[in-house]
Amino acid sequence: MRNNYLAQAWLVILLGLCFGGMLAAVESTLSGRIAQNRLDETVDQIPKLVPGATREASTQDEIDGERVFRAENPAGQLGWVISGGGQGFADRIELLVGVDARVREITGVYVLEQKETPGLGNRITEEGFLSQFAGSPAEKELVVVKTGARAANEIDAITGATISSEAVCRIINQTLKRMRGDLVAALDKE
Amino acid sequence: MTEAATAAGPVDSGPTAGERFINGILPENPIYRQLLGMCPTLAVTGGMQPAMTMTGGVLFVLVCANVIVSLIRGLLKPHLRILVFTLTIATFVTIVDRFLAAYMYQMSKQLGPYVPLIIVNCLIISRCEVCASKQSVRVALADAVGQSIGFGLALASIASVREILGSGTWFGMRVLPAAWPEWVIMVLPPGAFITLGLLMGLVNWYVDRRQPSRR
């Protein structure tokens, strides 16, 4: 009785076997390139996020379970590039934050992934909005302001997309609060 | 053409390979006439590039799946055939997904979950069931290529309307003058529904006008 169940389904089992094997072969040839793509996506941004750092000199590091990049140039370490994510207006937003070595000042921000409303929310990826973060203090909480930013830690919200702008600032604050201690500790350890 | 069809094993009841190829493009266009494969149509036609990548993916998967299914059509058991179809389609879709992630990483991120959704695309499973599991390899291949070209044309028509009106560009190149206020709704979900609805009405009107309503 048992074998006739399998007898009927031998085609499915055979297909399962050879398709599984075929996919594994495809996986091993392509997985290298995919991992490289993901890495390149971040490493390409390092020179822009931390001025002066070069792609080749920067190294990857692992600090309390999170992947972190040391933005370096031949002379020495200039700063860090850390990644963070959170809930935006419509869906998750993934960011890259560049800070100086002592994690006192934010040197640059880049939006890796977002699905905000086109035409409104997705203007957070434009230079105009992101350049405001360069030079703002890392210790103090970033605040979104609707009417002209005066203090260093105030950021002009994009008209019509306050929730997205607030989300970006909130993610940066959380990421910095979480990572600041460990980054400085790693630097002192050297 | 005809003698090849008759020699194709069981009596070839359906149209020959050439007819199936032409049918797939306009008369039996998968989206406008058969209403199949609507999920990706609405989702990826925000711009021309994602639409054309999706067409390429569907073409590759449909051709390979049709060929494999028509090769093993003799061994299919009636109650397990859906399982076999989905297995073959899923394998080729994974290959397309990995290929996109490796060589066109930006596009793969932009398409997101809609590449694996090709597996449950009603178009591919229905072509496998209707055509591939009964016809010879040549007919199945012609049918697959015809259907995917039809699918591509339909996607292109929707995507160009939505991209030109929604973001003023076509394939990324600026088409409308910068002063033109972009209709953001076109890139959002409601725009997709309304554009497809109106285009479908246009096609029905055009087809009815050409031949009087034959009953």
Add this chain to the structure above:
Amino acid sequence: MLSGEVFLAGGVMAVLAVGMSYVLGWANKAFHVEVDPRVEKAEDILPGANCGGCGYVGCREYAEAVVLEAESVTKCTVGGGSVAAQLGELLGVEVEEAWPYRAVVHCGATTTDRLQQHEYRGEPTCSAANLVTGIQGCIYGCLGMGDCVRACSYDAIHVIDGVALIDYDACTGCGACARICPRNIISMVPFKAEQMMVVSCSNKDTGKDVTAVCKVGCIGCNACARVNDLIQIEDGLAGIDYDQYQPETADFSAALDKCPRESLVLVGKPSEKDLAAVADQDLPDRIEADFKTTVDDTEWRG
């Protein structure tokens, strides 16, 4: 490393396939529902148009009824005699003579024949017009808004100057028009001959009231009943009993001449005599009604 990965992936898929097909195979055996093979064969014989002419939702239900509950095999109006014969021989049941049923409209009054006609600009459907009192003098007759035309999927019925007329070479007898007509003046008649005599009126009022509202309505004067025993008058309206209707023996010309109001007519295929009579006039070409029901025919069956 590569070979290890391939074997593991293939192995996992194979184990999953074995597990799932074992479960499905067992389920296929354990949950097997005995289906009478004859139901499948009966369903193949039936035309499969799911038109509902037999009174069942679709051919599948009618096939089950015929095989399991010994339903009469002649109910398939569309299939007619040939389907009934095949069903009979499949089930070993002798088949009594089966006539194709066709629709007949029991109203013959065109707009010019109707009196006390009021202008109506409401919802253009019969079901809506039927609710309005006094829309036209005769409260039994055809409203002419075309619900039946929309219901018919064989394009066999058209409203021509106010009254529904049936095109008998297209009509398959599915009964859709008879079901949809809000005034129930369309009935299904077994066509025992090419041409059948029918009463083209359904007005049950007294003669005086009928003449007040219609020029051609039946006034129940009993002239035809006296001449032909097939016709009898009940509550002011002539009615034909189609069970005893013998096309060969009955002679209708007498009744036709006797009727003072033209409410007895011959419907079906026109005989040579009729064709000769109108040969000289130029006939209008086929009228193409383009009513399409809103959502039905573009439905995707999945």
Add this chain to the structure above:
Amino acid sequence: MEYLGSLILIALGAALINNFVLYYFVGICPFLGVSRRVDMAFGMGCAVTFVISIAAFLSWVFTTFILRPGAPLSNWIWSLVNPGSDTVVDLSILNYLVYIFVIASSVQFVEMYVRKFHPPLYKSFGIFLPLITTNCAILFACLEIMKHVSGVPPAQMWDLGRALTLAIFGGIGFTLAIVLMAGMREELDLCDVPKALRGAGITLIVAGILAMAFMGFTGMDQSLSGLLTG
């Protein structure tokens, strides 16, 4: 409270804000094909919700224990085969294959079970079940779960509770959209639609307006999450 808060967020997100049909465009084929009468649409909705929860449960189990990079079961087998090797086994290539295999066989199993033990139920739901195998909503739910389980640091990995909430409320959102659509389509039959737009054309335009209405919900979870997490 924190766990319940996130459950509510996922539930609201799947049912209203990111409605499977109107925001993510999955499950459009039955949405256009079956929504002619409200009871048929409701039947379809319940069938989809039922199957989507089974599929979500099975796909969560498979992803967490076998397909995830460094999944416990596959690592254990790997250590049996060649002991001592510390390579992390990653079978996530099989994700799509396993999901569609699980969905197809569970739909087949449910169909046979319902036909045997609940014939009246099968008479009303039976025609939907083969249709559901090719329904994008089910696979989409599995993909959402995969996104939150495979390749995510263990702290943020979804547990079974969150996966099932997404599935069930995704199904409820699907049912809500399809029943609303069926109600509107029944009204549509009474008004005279231009001939060319009849059938799918007008349905899509009405669905577009329905999607516009549902767009009103976006951003609601933003303020709600602020409320819940305090």
